[in-house]
Amino acid sequence: MVKLAARTLVALGLVALTPVAAAHPPPPDDYVESEPAPVVDTDPAFNMFGFRMSAGALPLDGGRTTALSIGLGVEHPVFKKTRVFGEYEWLWLTWMDDRALTSMAPRPERHGTGHRASLGLRRELLGKNLGRSVRVFIDGELGATFALVDDNMRGVSFVPGGLGGLRFGYDIYSRSDDSPSRTFEIELLARAVAIEGGVGGMMGLGMAWGN
């Protein structure tokens, strides 16, 4: 009983001292802590994840092929203004048959689909901040592509190649600290794709989220 009473008194004493301690903070010394300078990250780098839809023409098997693609991509900053990117695209392919236009007899349609992986580097060539939350840019890119194409006449073929292009777009930065993605990017892509048989081109619209 005595012990319980003693503990209760100690607890009450601590509770009573708490507001006193709060009411009488220690006197200030001569050291004045300056406010830390706000960190302004003028060139933030993010891991990006997004998608793109594209259309263009590829010289597959030396012919004219219309290509539509939808794909996903990731990017990772490796240098200050350089990012490495990896992409996967699903391709919808239709071969243009010039002879069909002059043929009296129906000619079979040649078409196919493909899976294309791309790996490369993109680097900012020009960039400008518009206010604190928007940055416009022009980026250049170089890389390699590897495609598996399955068409209804020749079956499956492996199509390696190289790519180079320009990206025009802008980044928007979130003012909300609790946004899962701190930036959102929209870009237009003009890309040349060199494969066996010639050079083709793709135009695309892409969007990516960064965090």
Place this chain on the structure above:
Amino acid sequence: MRVLACVLTIVALAGVARADDDDTDEDGAFMPVSKRSIALAFGGHGTRIGGLSEGGVGPTLELALGSGRWQYFTEGGFATSNVSTSTANPGTSVSGRMLHAGGGLRWLARQFRPDTSGGVELFLVSRLGYERFYLDDGTRLGRPELGFGFGLQGRLYKKPRLAFRLDFRALFTPTDTDSTLAVCRGRCMTESANTGFSTGIAIVW
């Protein structure tokens, strides 16, 4: 002893609460999808039937249940269908209708919130369904359909909680047998697989 038990309970609960509020809990940072939603979409599709190009447009209705970053949906709709039967004359086609229904999963992969009122989201989607064609030349074709894709969604987090969605999917269906397709008329070709795509815009509430 009771006090000790209470204190331990409070300490334990405090630890759990801190764990839930941990910034590394990525799911918690996301604004969850609506628990119930309905979407009206209008889209287009392109597939192959017996080696011939087929395409069309039409509306789709979707009902969905949501939990966190996941959404479970069922959808159905109809579309026009035009099968190109000649490469010599691209205008030559067989028309008809296509009905489709199915269900799937949607996962919120990314969410960008410029402020608290709404955000722009990236989602991944997979779908299993069935499509049936009724072509004017008598062809009747039904086949299962597997779809994978992604999309962009602009969403308001406050009332009226509307969303605008763009959707892109790659479609995979079993290879058609020529004998079932009147539209082929002997010109269809065997493929290792039928693939296609669909895309659409939707208003979600």
